[in-house]
Amino acid sequence: xxxxxxxxxxxxxxxxxxxxxxxxxxxxxxxxxxxxxxxxxxxxxxxxxxxxxxxxxxxxxxxxxxxxxxxxxxxxxxxxxxxxxxxxxxxxxxxxxxxxxxxxxxxxx
Amino acid sequence: xxxxxxxxxxxxxxxxxxxxxxxxxxxxxxxxxxxxxxxxxxxxxxxxxxxxxxxxxxxxxxxxxxxxxxxxxxxxxxxxxxxxxxxxxxxxxxxxxxxxxxxxxxxxxxxxxxxxxxxxxxxxxxxxxxxxxxxxxxxxxxxxxxxxxxxxxxxxxxxxxxxxxxxxxxxxxxxxxxxxxxxxxxxxxxxxxxxxxxxxxxxxxxxxxxxxxxxxxxxxxxxxxxxxxxxxxxxxxxxxxxxxxxxxxxxxxxxxxxxxxxxxxxxxxxxxxx
Numbered sequence: 302x303x304x305x306x307x308x309x310x311x312x313x314x315x316x317x318x319x320x321x322x323x324x325x326x327x328x329x330x331x332x333x334x335x336x337x338x339x340x341x342x343x344x345x346x347x348x349x350x351x352x353x354x355x356x357x358x359x360x361x362x363x364x365x366x367x368x369x370x371x372x373x374x375x376x377x378x379x380x381x382x383x384x385x386x387x388x389x390x391x392x393x394x395x396x397x398x399x400x401x402x403x404x405x406x407x408x409x410x
Numbered sequence: 411x412x413x414x415x416x417x418x419x420x421x422x423x424x425x426x427x428x429x430x431x432x433x434x435x436x437x438x439x440x441x442x443x444x445x446x447x448x449x450x451x452x453x454x455x456x457x458x459x460x461x462x463x464x465x466x467x468x469x470x471x472x473x474x475x476x477x478x479x480x481x482x483x484x485x486x487x488x489x490x491x492x493x494x495x496x497x498x499x500x501x502x503x504x505x506x507x508x509x510x511x512x513x514x515x516x517x518x519x520x521x522x523x524x525x526x527x528x529x530x531x532x533x534x535x536x537x538x539x540x541x542x543x544x545x546x547x548x549x550x551x552x553x554x555x556x557x558x559x560x561x562x563x564x565x566x567x568x569x570x571x572x573x574x575x576x577x578x579x580x581x582x583x584x585x586x587x588x589x590x591x592x593x594x595x596x597x598x599x600x601x602x603x604x605x606x607x608x609x610x611x612x613x614x615x616x617x618x619x620x621x622x623x624x625x626x627x628x629x630x631x632x633x634x635x636x637x638x639x640x641x642x643x644x645x646x647x648x649x650x651x652x653x654x655x656x657x658x659x660x661x662x663x664x665x666x667x668x669x670x671x672x673x674x675x676x677x678x679x680x681x682x683x684x
Contacts, residue, residue: 303553303554303584303585303588303589306552306554306556306589307471307472310471310472310474310475311471313474314467314469314471314473314474315467318465318467318469325462326462329471334614335587335588335614336584336587336588336614337588382613383613383614383617383647386646392645392646392649393649393650402470402471402472403468403469403470403471404467404468404469404471405466405467405468406464406465406466406467406468407464407465407467408462408463408464408465409462409463409465410462410463
């Protein structure tokens with residue numbers, strides 16, 4: 302249940318930035334690779350935001366797909382699987398996208 | 411414990427210094443969310459966004475954890491301490507491997523231990539019997555250690571310069587992969603009784619590790635475990651990882667593990683003289 306810990310971080314960061322203003326929207330970017338479930342974040346967000354300036358805020362989550370760079374033939378491969386194999390046969394792939402855990406923006410009134 | 415969000419009145423992380431019986435509460439964060447513990451949650455309701463000021467943040471959610479981890483890492487490097495994050499599923503033999511390693515290498519290098527478990531001080535008590543420094547962090551409902559808990563643990567532990575600090579993370583093959591503690595490397599302990607397809611089931615952790623210990627090899631004659639296939643699965647997820655099959659209870663295969671520890675510890679010292 303690491304989503305609870307992640308969501309507490311989200312609420313803490315946004316509350317600090319809002320400086321007492323009411324937050325109406327929070328936009329997140331979450332990669333498909335780090336085993337973080339957007340549904341679990343939504344569930345935890347409802348709970349963690351109660352009694353804070355984020356209570357009732359609309360939560361927008363954009364999921365980003367995984368992308369790896371093959372260290373053998375330098376081609377890019379889009380996949381959400383960690384045990385992917387490049388067409389050239391190599392399994393030595395470096396993750397270049399899909400690991401994001403970022404707060405993009407927020408809206409305050 | 412509240413089954414709605416996992417919170418609990420007495421579920422805050424606590425720290426026990428086994429060297430002096432001191433108990434201190436670590437405050438990780440304010441547990442400020444309020445919800446009724448008598449009722450089930452209402453279904454999710456999302457409000458349409460109101461018109462307002464849009465503030466671009468572009469902030470990493472785990473920035474605070476990563477910043478504190480970087481601070482821990484610098485502290486370890488300055489003291490030439492090799493800090494290792496030991497990760498595994500529960501019951502893979504982490505504590506047994508630690509007991510054995512401390513007994514065998516304790517004379518050449520001081521080893522101290524930070525134990526992470528949800529509950530009990532059992533593991534710390536076992537390590538304490540080897541005579542080394544140990545502190546226990548109980549995470550309560552938390553499923554992994556975070557860098558601020560480690561910072562408090564290290565403060566209590568006070569490991570000497572040029573030593574090794576073993577951080578035994580909470581037995582869990584999912585969450586600890588996400589939370590950097592400031593360690594030099596993650597050591598994954600995986601026992602042959604867990605089945606050869608664990609690397610495929612938990613690829614994140616296997617990818618994050620620098621060395622995989624395949625423990626309990628003494629049980630191989632009694633179980634169905636395809637060693638070759640397992641190594642192939644590990645390599646698919648993490649091609650460059652070091653794999654060391656051994657038996658922490660029987661003692662077979664320990665030398666390559668000790669060799670790796672000495673090598674990594676020496677690397678730190680050579681960096682210092684540069």
